[in-house]
Amino acid sequence: MLSTRQISVIAMMTAACVSTNYLLVGVVNVKFMDLIVFISGLAFGPLVGLSVGTLTWLVYGTLNPYGFSLPILVATCIGESIYGLVGGLLNKVKFIEDSQANRSSILFNGVKFAIIGFLLTFIYDMFTNIIFAISVGMPLFLVLTGGIPFALVHEASNVVIFFVGAMPLLNVINRLPHETPITTMVKS
Amino acid sequence: MMKQRNVWFWVAALLICTTIGASYATVYYYSEAEFYKKNYESLTGELKNLTMQVNLKVDYGNGTVKWYNATRVPLDATLLTASKMVLDMEFKVSDFGAFVNKINGVSGDSNHFWLWSYYDRSKGVWAPGQVGSDKWVLHDGDVADWTYSTF
Numbered sequence: 001m002l003s004t005r006q007i008s009v010i011a012m013m014t015a016a017c018v019s020t021n022y023l024l025v026g027v028v029n030v031k032f033m034d035l036i037v038f039i040s041g042l043a044f045g046p047l048v049g050l051s052v053g054t055l056t057w058l059v060y061g062t063l064n065p066y067g068f069s070l071p072i073l074v075a076t077c078i079g080e081s082i083y084g085l086v087g088g089l090l091n092k093v094k095f096i097e098d099s100q101a102n103r104s105s106i107l108f109n110g111v112k113f114a115i116i117g118f119l120l121t122f123i124y125d126m127f128t129n130i131i132f133a134i135s136v137g138m139p140l141f142l143v144l145t146g147g148i149p150f151a152l153v154h155e156a157s158n159v160v161i162f163f164v165g166a167m168p169l170l171n172v173i174n175r176l177p178h179e180t181p182i183t184t185m186v187k188s
Numbered sequence: 189m190m191k192q193r194n195v196w197f198w199v200a201a202l203l204i205c206t207t208i209g210a211s212y213a214t215v216y217y218y219s220e221a222e223f224y225k226k227n228y229e230s231l232t233g234e235l236k237n238l239t240m241q242v243n244l245k246v247d248y249g250n251g252t253v254k255w256y257n258a259t260r261v262p263l264d265a266t267l268l269t270a271s272k273m274v275l276d277m278e279f280k281v282s283d284f285g286a287f288v289n290k291i292n293g294v295s296g297d298s299n300h301f302w303l304w305s306y307y308d309r310s311k312g313v314w315a316p317g318q319v320g321s322d323k324w325v326l327h328d329g330d331v332a333d334w335t336y337s338t339f
Contacts, residue, residue, distance in 0.1 A: 112198055118205045148216040155209070 002051075006044060010051045013040045017056035025065055029154040033060075034083050034121065035161050035169065041087025042095075043173045049084020056080060075131035079124040086120055096170075110163045117162030118155050125151040239263060240328035242270055248294055249336035267304060267332050268322040275334075285320015291334055300336050307331035 002010070013036055020032040033056055041049020054077045061073040096109055125147065133143035240263055244256040261270040268286050271277060278290035288302040289295050295302075304317040306324070314333060317324060326332070 108195075108198075111202070115198060115201045115205055118208075119201070122205075122208055145215055145219040148212050152209070152212055152216075159205075 002047065006048055009040070009044050010048055010055065013037070013048075013052045014055045014059070017052060018059050021056070021060045029150050030157040032161060032165070033080070034117065034124075034158055035165050037080055037083040038087040038117070038120065038162070039166060039169050039173065041084035041089075042091050043170060044088075045091060046085050046088025049086075049088045050081040051084070053077070053080035053082070053084040069135070071131055071135035072128070075128045075135075079127045082123060082127075083120050086116070090116070106167065109167055113166035114159045114163035117158040117166075121155045121158045122151070125154055235260065240265075240326070242326050242329070243331045244271060244274060245331070245333040246275065246291060247333060247335040247337075248292075249300060261326065265326050266322050267306075267317070267324040267326060268320075270326055270332075271321065271334065279321075281320075281322065286322040288321065288334070291336070294336055297336075299338050301338070303335055303337060305333045305335065307333070 017033040017036045020036070024031055037049060037053040037056065040052040057073065057077040057080050061076055062068060095112070126144075129143050129147045129151075130140065132138075133140045239260045241258045241260055242265075244259055246254045246256070248254075256274045259270060259274055261273060268277075268279070268288075271291075276290075276292050277288055278295070279286045279288040281287075288304075291302055304321050304324075305314045306317065307313075307330075308315045324332075
């Protein structure tokens with residue numbers, strides 16, 4: 001059962017995702033949403049991450065300037081929630097080094113976030129492309145090869161966004177008033 | 189020791205990322221290459237129905253001979269139109285047909301003229317052109333010659 005605080009965090013993070021998505025609607029496959037969903041999971045747990053990912057796509061996928069498709073909406077909801085889920089699971093392992101220690105730790109954290117961002121985006125793109133191919137009845141190979149330029153843009157942009165944005169976003173969340181400080185969730 | 193192992197784990201993860209990226213690029217460029225290859229073959233096939241291939245020879249009269257083999261020209265091309273496609277020519281057209289003054293910058297000798305001939309396959313000899321080059325309609329596989337010579 002979600003607490004009031006968790007529900008408010010979900011609402012806040014979902015709003016941030018949706019607003020940045022509409023802000024970047026003209027830039028295909030470059031979005032801050034993936035990072036926000038991932039950090040939601042990392043900072044507040046897998047359930048919050050899952051919820052933010054799913055709710056974001058329920059809004060953005062329904063009121064989407066590129067059109068609405070139910071199978072795609074389901075695929076993107078599931079795909080996006082993977083970011084939150086993995087973020088939440090990484091919360092439970094020693095994922096982040098003490099960023100206050102030195103520059104190399106900050107850099108190493110950035111690289112780790114970039115790698116996670118790349119791999120999660122790869123899984124997301126692969127998953128949504130497979131669902132798209134099945135739902136419209138197109139050959140899978142054609143869809144996957146046709147989607148490579150978009151996937152590369154998505155993955156490259158997420159590498160940059162995760163590398164640059166993950167630690168600052170996490171630090172900002174750390175400054176928010178907490179029932180339980182995130183520093184205990186994010187082991188250092 | 190633990191930290192060193194941790195670093196190698198992330199190095200391995202990074203290599204997986206670069207492998208995925210490289211695989212993406214390989215598959216993408218391979219499929220693009222196949223796409224353009226198919227388009228090229230299709231276009232060439234269509235072009236074969238609309239064009240023919242002829243072989244042109246230019247003899248500059250000084251020992252220099254240049255061949256323009258397998259020159260693709262329109263189906264109704266005359267020797268003049270075919271020659272203009274591969275050679276820099278100057279000519280005058282009269283009632284008797286086109287008279288070529290210059291080919292690829294070679295002219296000026298009052299005793300020499302650009303004359304054309306064709307290869308008669310049935311007899312196996314070069315036969316001099318009987319009409320102006322603009323009146324001689326070529327056929328697929330024809331072999332024609334421009335020679336800078338005296339009469």
